[in-house]
Amino acid sequence: MMQPITAKELEYVVDSISNEDLLMKQCAVVVAAGSSPALKQVCGQMISMHEQHMHTLLNSLQQHQQLAPTQPQN
Amino acid sequence: MHQQQQQHMQAISMQTLMPEKDMAYTVLADLKRVVREYATAATESSCPQTRQMFTNLMNNTLRMQGNLFNAMQQQNMYSVASPALRQEVDKQIKEHQQVVQQAEQHLQQLGLRQQASFGAQYNQQQQQPSQGQYIQPQVPTHQQNQNQFYM
Numbered sequence: 001m002m003q004p005i006t007a008k009e010l011e012y013v014v015d016s017i018s019n020e021d022l023l024m025k026q027c028a029v030v031v032a033a034g035s036s037p038a039l040k041q042v043c044g045q046m047i048s049m050h051e052q053h054m055h056t057l058l059n060s061l062q063q064h065q066q067l068a069p070t071q072p073q074n
Numbered sequence: 075m076h077q078q079q080q081q082h083m084q085a086i087s088m089q090t091l092m093p094e095k096d097m098a099y100t101v102l103a104d105l106k107r108v109v110r111e112y113a114t115a116a117t118e119s120s121c122p123q124t125r126q127m128f129t130n131l132m133n134n135t136l137r138m139q140g141n142l143f144n145a146m147q148q149q150n151m152y153s154v155a156s157p158a159l160r161q162e163v164d165k166q167i168k169e170h171q172q173v174v175q176q177a178e179q180h181l182q183q184l185g186l187r188q189q190a191s192f193g194a195q196y197n198q199q200q201q202q203p204s205q206g207q208y209i210q211p212q213v214p215t216h217q218q219n220q221n222q223f224y225m
Binding site (some may be wrong): 002003004005006008009010015016017020022023026027029030032033034035036038039042043045046049053055056057060062064073 | 084085087088089094097098101103105107108112114118119120121122123124127128130131134135138141142143145146149217
């Protein structure tokens with residue numbers, strides 16, 4: 001059974017989206033400006049992983065959307 | 075004059091602004107930070123699905139950090155800490171064997187453990203957990219098919 005997302009969990013999810021976004025851009029810099037093919041390859045693979053993570057995090061928010069109460073609880 | 079300055083700035087390559095080693099290190103440092111943050115998020119989640127999501131994200135991030143570390147080490151971008159000296163390792167083993175033994179004696183005194191010596195019995199007990207003993211949880215099967223991207 002899915003529970004409504006807590007305020008704390010919500011903060012972690014949105015902070016994580018920012019983290020993934022930042023990491024993705026940092027990896028893109030290495031791919032664009034780096035010189036070592038091995039490093040560029042590793043960072044290139046990481047870009048799609050971070051992108052995937054952002055979608056996972058965003059999806060979890062969307063899944064919890066309907067469960068969220070519209071009035072403050074207790 | 076302003077234009078000249080701008081042209082000069084464009085001529086500076088990214089590598090001049092920040093060497094590749096530093097760029098890679100920045101990514102590595104952030105991956106380490108994000109692993110810790112996912113661990114914290116998982117421990118503080120109350121919804122099981124959310125906890126599982128953070129756990130999976132943590133494992134993926136840990137794997138990426140390991141891959142980047144290996145790549146950096148192969149490029150000689152990362153110097154590993156010098157090895158601990160043999161006499162230091164010997165000393166720590168000697169000191170901490172006592173800690174382990176005392177912990178087992180403590181458990182024995184409480185009647186929570188049948189034998190005090192550590193070693194072969196440990197594996198035996200793990201394989202045949204008797205009543206009241208902690209049973210190692212099974213690794214969730216869905217984590218096994220998360221690996222399609224790395225390795």
